[in-house]
Amino acid sequence: MPQALIDWIFRGSLVAQITAGLIAGGLLAWLWPDAAHSVSLLGTLFISALKAVAPVLVLLLVTAATCNHQPGRATLIRPVLWLYLLGTLSAAIVGVLASMLFPSTLQLKDAVQSQAAPGRISEVMLSLLQSAFDNPVHALLQANYIGILVWAVAMGMALRHASPATRGLMQDLGQGITAVIQAVIRLAPLGIFGLVAGTFAQSGLEKLLDYAQLLAVLVGCMLAVALIVNPLIVWTQTRRNPYPLVLTCLRESAVTAFFTRSSAANIPVNLALAKRLGLDEDTYSVSIPLGATINMEGAAITISVLALAAAHTLGIAVDLPTAFLLCVVSAVCACGASGVAGGSLLLIPLACSLFGISNDVAMQVVGVGFVIGVIQDSAETALNSSTDVLFTAAACEAAKRRAQA
Template structure:
């Protein structure tokens, strides 16, 4: 049976990630300029952006299910799944703690919002109701895990589909009779990968439309007014994404940061445009397998897990936002309170599940945990989309780095790659 990298054949679009990123960047700038000077075009072009993101999202659940079931069936039959999952979760937890720590250090040093001079702008608060406690939040997430698979699919419940695919694939592998079924899922995954390639040709157009729509809606004024807050979040994300993650990858795998970033160009571009790590997942899988030479049996388990629970950028953002809101209202958070912020920021980030701006909603958990007013969310709403694009890029970069780290510590080997034969 042939291999099932995403997709199997090379195309001009995939041959030159730098060219792809350059064209998309030009489209991004052009769309932003058009939206700024001709805001009436925003609603018209919004349809193009909606269609682009919708096309990617339509492929997410099928790819997660098919790829995870196939990979788990192979790994389960070989008895290698335990090491892979344990290394994955250790990496996810370690990088998320590092991200939150960076955010808290920077926000304490710069203290954006101190003096309360911007507090008056917090009046336009969205109608967001937070969970009554971290326990209530965990209960809500637990209910999502045990949803009926059909119901979960209809509600786009990525977490429930992922858990079901993990369990079903493992059971299939352990049955000793699942080779034919696993091969069928591999073929389906390959076909879906070809659809992803077709969608990617529309990336510059989709990015142009998304940028025009966003700038037409908000303009540049909110970013200027909240400059110190935006700079702290952006600086923290840059430190984590450009220094911490590449350093971890270099120390573990000896892969140069430049080669890693070149491999990550395409998923980073799509992540920045769509602000959704879930929508970027098919592109991230492609980069891991074809640019970083990660076996599909590793990438197709680690990446769906990462897109669901590994949210370094979101955790950093929520920690910074909580302290920024505290500063706005003149509320001092001591070390103990900031520790609670760190823990709940990680929990809330995990609950965000790769959906655009979901971190804005789950942030209510962080504020509630330390007694901060939910009205403060209205203060940062205007710049959330811009920061969402940045933090999603860091989320995706962390997921992609996870594949090479996990492959180093829990190698499966190219002979075990999905689609290369072998008994399940």
């Protein structure tokens, strides 16, 4: 193999390689569908590797960041959390407004097998509480990121009084697992090649075209939040042109998150970006893993848009108080969505319950979400993950501005 090709594979632009894999997968599905079904195994293995490494990554990184935090040194976690909550609620509002202006309908014909889904907001809060006190081994096995986060913080706080050697070991373990997942992400072009080839060979574009308007509303909302709402929020913090920072986060973080479809798996990418931006390490080492768990702007849009699409399909009139309540419910539910592919879809029935929609019909809406997930979930994750860095950077810049004032 020529040295130039080896250098391009291991050191070249990951975005360019992913683009090449995307195009190659589409061409293979079009020209040779039988072979495309075979190479879909590459995509399956890639996703499995991400799912396997991501929970351990969150546990070790948050533990290491917490136990190595210097007592008395201020962090900006609270302002970042407020930005996360503001961004998620704003995204839900955008989703509701867009759905009211451009109502979409669904094809709710096929029966969908009943799945466990929350029916009231109290069930979501209870589930979050139960997840927080989950057995640590079970939390890792089930990718329960809320439980993992709680155990990581608890272990980190306990290890603050450990010897320097122990705290150094935790730091080394965090760096080690980061290197492992970076190696996995480096294989993303092959994984994307397999995923795209298998997906389009199996269903083509027909199923996606059936929901073209719904996809347009979903993706349009996510673009509006990424390019209009988030820059406005950042400007309120920095009082300077937000678009250089916004575009950097989209280019460096959103692209990889779009294809990995996992906020948790994109944590090392965001940590590396935060370091290049010169942000406070004590802040971003905690806020980035935390954001992968609770900062879910894209999920808020998905929940609100699909719930209103179900209401429009059934001819249910939606008044303003109910629409506002849907914004709040979507934002709260989004914070409870897991940081893995499709994590927001099972929370749609709860939002549908605001309109008196039965669980059987709501689960058909969830089925629609899985059909369009190849685009919807990718765009959702790209927005979620890139915003983790964006709001962390905004909080750090705001702190610098206040210190200089």
